[in-house]
Amino acid sequence: MTHHTAAHRPQAMNECIDNCTQCHAICLETINYCLGKGGQHAASEHIGLLATCADICATSADAMLRGAAIHTATCGACAEVCRQCAAACESMGDDAEMKRCADICRRCADSCAAMAA
Template sequence: MTHHTAEHRSDEMNQCIDNCSTCHAVCLETINYCLEKGGKHAEAEHINLMSVCADICATSADAMLRGASVHSATCGACAEVCRKCAEACAAMGDDADMQRCADACRRCADSCGRMAKAA
């Protein structure tokens, strides 16, 4: 994963951009895994949630990379969606791929939540 660092951004924001970028990638990878696995993993609601999570993570990272002042709004939304996605993935049971996605979503939710409050 590319580390997005810039001197003019705080370390916390740079970390948040990385967490969003990682979560975006992990959600996309996990969607493929879930579609191959089938059953409850491939249910429309679950796939849609992971898709929206990937999208909001990318949007949130983009807003921070652009230096847009609205990043606090995108980060707030991202934190909420990531929390829901983490819960859904963790609920899939003892599955390493699903836990990896849940962990990435939790990390992103935590850092985005801090960025939303910091603004």
């Protein structure tokens, strides 16, 4: 059994783990922000997408941290969910919090797509 630590993982994977971890946190913070704001921000579909994005980011990071070969599947799913979440956040108009979430979602989607390839 080989034990993978950050030093033994490819740099791109370590960056992807960091992006997933950050995206997970920002999606959770954005849920709180959206619920506080109300209206379209608090729509169940939007909150559900943010929550699912947070979940898949955590799962994707965990798979890579475990060194599981299945990470290509979780990263592929994560890239797709992050892309949809970014688009949903951008559709909320000119809002700094939503832009922040969309930006990390896009960054995470890009790195996960590369890991899934």
